[in-house]
Amino acid sequence: MRAGEDLAQIRINTGISVIVPTYREAENIPHLLAELDRLRRDYDLTLEVLFMDDDSRDGSVEAVAASGFDWARIIVRTRDRGLSPAVLDGFRAARHPVLVCMDCDLSHPVDAIPQMILGLASGQQFAIGSRYVPGGSTDDDWGLFRWLNSAIATWLARPLTKVRDPMSGFFALRKADFDAARGLNPVGYKIALELIVKCGMENVGEVPIDFSDRRFGESKLTLKEQLKYIQHLRRLYLFRFANAMYLLQFLVVGASGVVVNLAVLSGLQLAGLAPWICLAGGIGVSLVTNFLLNRRFTFSYARGRHAGRQFVGFVGASMVGLAVNYAVALWLSHKILTGAYGLQVSAMIGVAAGMIFNFLGNRYIVFRKRYVRD
Ligand SMILES: Nc1nc2c(ncn2[C@@H]2O[C@H](COP(=O)(O)OP(=O)(O)OP(=O)(O)O)[C@@H](O)[C@H]2O)c(=O)[nH]1
Ligand SMILES: [Mg+2]
Known part of the structure; x- marks a missing residue:
């Protein structure tokens, strides 16, 4: 679905900061920027895009510069590396009242962003691009192992939140809510889950997305990250119960x-x-x-x-x-x-x-x- 066709009448007045954590995504950056530019023009958005890059040195800086978009910046981080710290730094550096976090590998369809923003405008505290609500999907060629892996990870988080896809790396929230959050622990990959649990987010909206597997570049989701997830869950369970x-x-x-x-x-x-x-x-x-x-x-x-x-x-x-x-x-x-x-x-x-x-x-x-x- 192109949300633009259904939501064409909608005006989004709020400024949006899109935070994109990156590590070796030079190949994907021009594609994502082209998609975001289309969205920006379709909806006449006030938009900034911040690539939070962990010193990839793979041409990412040049790729952002080559776009010529004055609303896109790349921040090269050399300390405290990792996905979650990069996202949190991006949220702190953002200038607009609404924050969106998404991956750079084109897995997350930009067309879901307007619906997420509208959810926030209608009173939701948090909006997630969700693979597991009706209308959402993952690529067909997920093997049994990958499917099981994702299902078990999601199931283990069930006691913490009713959200169907709290593992998603595609979400939106208000900057004010982020600024008020205390005790965030930037460990591991699941920053949305951390925010939902630690901020006690009750009203979470899920926008169905068709999640596509990355086409270019390599996955950084390693076994080590998956083990960190268990530690992360233990911390969150301790926090909640x-x-x-x-x-x-x-x-x-x-x-x-x-x-x-x-x-x-x-x-x-x-x-x-x-x-x-x-x-x-x-x-x-x-x-x-x-x-x-x-x-x-x-x-x-x-x-x-x-x-x-x-x-x-x-x-x-x-x-x-x-x-x-x-x-x-x-x-x-x-x-x-x-x-x-x-x-x-x-x-x-x-x-x-x-x-x-x-x-x-x-x-x-x-x-x-x-x-x-x-
Ligand atoms: N800044 C920063 N970004 C990272 C780091 N690890 C991953 N990322 C980015 O976080 C996003 C998600 O990483 P992916 O490797 O796509 O992880 P995934 O989506 O769970 O797995 P695949 O899509 O299967 O590769 C991508 O935009 C990565 O470039 C990191 O250590 N630092
Ligand atoms: Mg990915």
Whole structure:
């Protein structure tokens, strides 16, 4: 669809800054500029285009200069390289009240831009060029692997946002909203997802796009970037569901402790040691691994503090947890659950109560937060 045919009557009065992160896209720059120029003339737009280039040295600077368009600039960055920092720098440098971010590889159809801008004008906070809403599409020749990869990545982000295509690199927002955003973490490729989650964007519009695969140049989306995405997701989950995430990680670490305990105990038994040593060894080692894993992952924000003192606190919290476990189970089995399997059910509830106490002690005392990171 050429949006110009349907939206020809529409006047877009607001100035638009299009930010295009680039790394070795010299071949694509003239094509994208030609497309944007057509759009600019069709809609009589007030437009600036900023190529945020990570020192490609492939003729990108010359390609922008050769266009002769005074509304197109290229900013060559030599520090803090990477897609997301480049986009954020571009947003900061932009002069107009509406920001659009798009790739340089002609994957994103410029004709979707007017609809995105209209969405913002009608009250949306954020507009996304979406492959996964009705009317949107990807190229037919996506193999199973690429399709699965994209589907899993999108599915993993579902609890964070209802947006169908939060992975898209094609989106628009108001500069004022961007300027007000705090704690943005420019890690990885998924800058739209970062903005939607961190800014609590509720009203997100999705404009269907036909996404075409790049024709010229090479992809920069590597396996390393995909692994970074998992880290990024973990951060965003922590941001959105802080306490549930701490508890989940604490429980996963606890479960790993059971495995460590059994492995050590069995090893010592094989070595022919006395049962009391095997049991004590299992408990001791799993206490240490649990501590290390919780310090490294669950409560990683408190890693800078004194490990020895934290370990003593951790052991203390475990003791309190055990005491609570015992007291709750004893009381329940005596006073309330006196019937069949009462002891077993009491023991289970005791374990849960002890664990919650243990968790709270660690979260709010041993590994308490002194500052907020993101
Ligand atoms: N400034 C800057 N831009 C980058 C960097 N990595 C990628 N880009 C640009 O970001 C956009 C998206 O990168 P692509 O390589 O197209 O990634 P993709 O769209 O996920 O993957 P393909 O289209 O399959 O290649 C393109 O315009 C790239 O030139 C980077 O490290 N710095
Ligand atoms: Mg691309």
